[in-house]
Amino acid sequence: MKIAQKNKILETCLTAGRIMIESGSEMYRVEDTMNRIAYNAGIQKSVVFTTPTGLFIGIENQPYVQLGPVSVRTINLEKVENVNTASRLFATKEITLDQLSIRLKKIDQHTPYFPIWMQILAAAAVSAFLMIVFSGEYDWLDFIPAAIVGAIGYAVFSEVNRLTSIRFIGEFLGSFSIGITAYLLTKYHLGVDLDNIIIGAVMPLVPGVAITNSIRDMLAGHLLSGMVRGMEALLSAFAIGTGIALIFRFVI
Structure with a gap:
């Protein structure tokens, strides 16, 4: 050869x-x-x-x-x-x-991507239905608010990632916008349970695939890549949690 x-x-x-x-x-x-x-x-x-x-x-x-x-x-x-x-x-x-x-x-x-409007619409649907699943109760009064908040949060996340290459800032600002929007909706009685709305709305931002792949890599013996990906997923989760925590600490 x-x-x-x-x-x-x-x-x-x-x-x-x-x-x-x-x-x-x-x-x-x-x-x-x-x-x-x-x-x-x-x-x-x-x-x-x-x-x-x-x-x-x-x-x-x-x-x-x-x-x-x-x-x-x-x-x-x-x-x-x-x-x-x-x-x-x-x-x-x-x-x-x-x-x-x-x-x-x-x-x-x-390779084509789904248009951004479709991604935001999917985020709204995921937020609303997972709010029902994770809240442990049939909170249909917050179904539409959770969809709206989830769509706004994902839109901010996508736009920030498009404008900057800084890692984790998109998750932080997306979750921050989720927290402030959910607070405003409940404050003006357009939503009922603040916790349920936030739980559902952050789901599209959670790095579930990264966490799963990290565990699978480590189980397959790829310890280096597994730990690196696990750390990236952990930092993403930390950024999401920090954005929500700031709302609870300084706004609510």
Whole structure:
């Protein structure tokens, strides 16, 4: 196998792994996908090392190694599924390595997101229904207020994340807006139970997938990535809690 071909294989594996890490995939799934792509491309034994901020791949007993940074980390399971699908098509010889590389670049750059209005509408629905679930009572009087507060909080969270790259500030300002909006609704008798409204409204901001992936990584033996992701989820939860706590401390 020529050097250029080996480098092409490693580059394709890196692209696939980077997309999956940036999209919130578990580390063992990332490593498995990269190893399978390398094996199906003709590399019998590849060496992969992944972290939340960078990944490495090489060929065992050969001086071929490539590394790539991971600059952003978010949750986009559609990208993870698309990469897995492309990897399976390559494994069954339905597409070539060049076609796989082109498809991965398209997945990375052109995977569509749901429009922001739909995300806000979904956040409103999640907030309202989970308020009923977590409140432990059928508090239908706060169903609409919880939906409104949850939509406002998620809208602030999304807009702040769009405007700045500072981590956790979006969660903080989103939860702060949830607290102040819920307080105003109950103050002017448009809502009944402040606690129930806040409980439901913060649910779209809670890093549930990050917590789950952190635990799964640690159970799979990826202690470094598991602890890093767990710390990120903990800081997100701390930012959410701080935004709500400020309302209870200084406003209510």
